[in-house]
Amino acid sequence: MLQMSANIAGNAIKLRMFDTFAGVEREWRAFEKHAIMTPYQQFDWLEPWYRHVGMAETITPLIIYGEANGSPAFLWPLGLQRVHGLRVCRWLGGKQCNYNFGLYDPEILPQLDGDGIKSFLRKVCELAGGIDVFELYNQPQTWNGIANPFAEFEHQASPSPCYRMDLQQDFEALEKARRNPRSIQTLRRKTRKLAETHGDTRLESPSDQAAYEKVFQSFLDQRAVRFGEMGVPNIFAEPGLGDFLKEVSRPVEGGKTPPLVFHALFAGDGVCATYAGLSQNGHYSCFVNSVNLVDYGKFSPGDIILTGVIEEYCTEGYSGLDLGMGTERYKLSWCEEDILFDCFIPITMLGILQTAGIRTMLKLKRAIRSNPRLWTFAKSIRKHLRGS
Numbered sequence: 001m002l003q004m005s006a007n008i009a010g011n012a013i014k015l016r017m018f019d020t021f022a023g024v025e026r027e028w029r030a031f032e033k034h035a036i037m038t039p040y041q042q043f044d045w046l047e048p049w050y051r052h053v054g055m056a057e058t059i060t061p062l063i064i065y066g067e068a069n070g071s072p073a074f075l076w077p078l079g080l081q082r083v084h085g086l087r088v089c090r091w092l093g094g095k096q097c098n099y100n101f102g103l104y105d106p107e108i109l110p111q112l113d114g115d116g117i118k119s120f121l122r123k124v125c126e127l128a129g130g131i132d133v134f135e136l137y138n139q140p141q142t143w144n145g146i147a148n149p150f151a152e153f154e155h156q157a158s159p160s161p162c163y164r165m166d167l168q169q170d171f172e173a174l175e176k177a178r179r180n181p182r183s184i185q186t187l188r189r190k191t192r193k194l195a196e197t198h199g200d201t202r203l204e205s206p207s208d209q210a211a212y213e214k215v216f217q218s219f220l221d222q223r224a225v226r227f228g229e230m231g232v233p234n235i236f237a238e239p240g241l242g243d244f245l246k247e248v249s250r251p252v253e254g255g256k257t258p259p260l261v262f263h264a265l266f267a268g269d270g271v272c273a274t275y276a277g278l279s280q281n282g283h284y285s286c287f288v289n290s291v292n293l294v295d296y297g298k299f300s301p302g303d304i305i306l307t308g309v310i311e312e313y314c315t316e317g318y319s320g321l322d323l324g325m326g327t328e329r330y331k332l333s334w335c336e337e338d339i340l341f342d343c344f345i346p347i348t349m350l351g352i353l354q355t356a357g358i359r360t361m362l363k364l365k366r367a368i369r370s371n372p373r374l375w376t377f378a379k380s381i382r383k384h385l386r387g388s
Contacts, residue, residue: 014068015065018065029043035105035281037103040099040101040278042280046077048259051244053094053244062124064076072103079091088133091136099140099143114149121345132346134346139340156342161337162324163322168314175307198272199268200268201266201304204263204266205261215271220237245260261277262274265304270296273290273305274305277309286324323335
């Protein structure tokens with residue numbers, strides 16, 4: 001652990017930098033209980049991710065913890081990596097985080113500004129022994145109604161948006177406000193037909209190992225089919241990511257809820273679809289889903305399970321929900337686009353050159369993804385190149 005002091009937004013901040021999760025675990029877990037944060041910055045999500053994925057990518061944790069008057073002010077879960085000879089600092093979690101953010105004290109966050117953070121980052125560079133560039137991808141403009149201070153830096157829209165919505169306890173009122181009557185009636189009719197054809201339908205989260213193994217294997221099988229159709233590698237078949245998902249989602253002794261909770265839509269004994277997501281401080285975030293379209297496609301099992309998941313979290317009193325990154329029709333039927341941003345803060349001349357190239361590449365990527373014709377063409381080329 002290394003430490004020094006800085007002054008940000010009029011607050012005397014003691015900065016501590018950790019290159020291991022163990023060194024800051026106690027402070028991190030305690031801070032989670034009241035911090036403004038997204039579900040993806042939980043210790044129990046990022047620590048297993050690092051062991052299974054980040055370590056193999058030769059990332060070194062660069063976890064910054066700031067204290068004001070002995071109380072936590074913010075925690076930034078960053079990591080340092082050599083990329084083409086440059087020392088690049090990014091959020092930990094990589095592609096396994098739909099939102100990248102820090103943990104912030106509710107009173108400190110509104111006071112942070114670009115100038116204060118810039119002086120803070122200079123201190124971070126000193127502690128780390130030199131950084132060429134901070135590449136901070138996929139950040140929300142606001143969280144819990146408070147602006148993200150990194151939005152004050154030069155930034156650009158991320159290639160893909162997230163999809164977010166507010167929840168309310170009266171699910172029926174929410175459904176009527178979001179969906180048209182015809183779509184509601186159609187889905188209920190399909191739910192009845194599914195039950196008549198394949199057996200009683202139910203939404204369950206596996207609570208024991210045997211039930212979990214069945215749901216998890218169904219998820220893997222369904223995703224494998226989907227990846228094959230898309231013409232992309234099955235990332236969940238890779239040891240690192242597959243082992244990570246299994247660790248964070250399997251049942252925990254003592255009835256404790258795992259970080260990643262699976263929901264499964266059953267019809268009789270068959271698993272029609274799955275949803276897996278994280279929760280934190282009243283917000284549910286869908287990380288991944290799967291659907292068996294071969295056996296159940298005509299019944300719209302993806303729409304059925306999503307409706308059930310939203311209803312469950314409304315009933316439990318959650319205030320918000322998101323369906324992750326990537327544009328899909330079903331997301332737009334419930335949520336609004338939440339435009340994320342990428343922020344690049346070069347420190348050295350090499351970092352400046354790196355940033356210019358990345359910004360151009362990401363703008364092109366966003367232009368392709370936001371144009372339906374170009375995106376369809378790009379996906380067909382990708383599938384062709386992979387021999388599918």
